[in-house]
Amino acid sequence: DTEVTQTPKHLVMGMTNKKSLKCEQHMGHRAMYWYKQKAKKPPELMFVYSYEKLSINESVPSRFSPECPNSSLLNLHLHALQPEDSALYLCASSQDLQGHSPLHFGNGTRLTVT
């Protein structure tokens, strides 16, 4: 079982809705990530937080807004999404900031935008 907890597991939202995805880890990891994974595709990096500061933003549209309230929590706020944003959203964390540590993934939130 994974030590990275994501909620909700499934989310269906309309294009005018506002919703949030949540991620939590208690391993003391200082880097946290959001990835997007479409069916039969690899995970695509969206955002990286290091020590609660946004360090990487892969030119993600502003309808996705990340937030890292503390070292254990990572949120992804969603607003005015498009149907093509439907995907599995994965949260991950890693221990170090030099890239040696592997990522620990959550089970993901399966998002459907109608």
Next chain:
Amino acid sequence: AQSVSQHNHHVILSEAASLELGCNYSYGGTVNLFWYVQYPGQHLQLLLKYFSGDPLVKGIKGFEAEFIKSKFSFNLRKPSVQWSDTAEYFCAVNARNNDMRFGAGTRLTVKP
């Protein structure tokens, strides 16, 4: 930015066959290399990793990978696959801090 290529999209093997999945990356500097596995309905898990030292690394469940710097490759191997190895396998490269990029993945189907 770095990129990762996985040559095989779908591999079908019988149990006890040997496995080799190709992975090449493009980046001129130091890299950290990983193989992850995603079993059906489960989260991505680490199989093995390399960042320095012996270029032949061993991971969980009998998997190993060899880093060949001159070929920019990090191929995954297993001498004898089992039905339970059926999964999606992703090669990943981390070339700058916390910037983990994944290859397209290889779907492995092992027939009993």
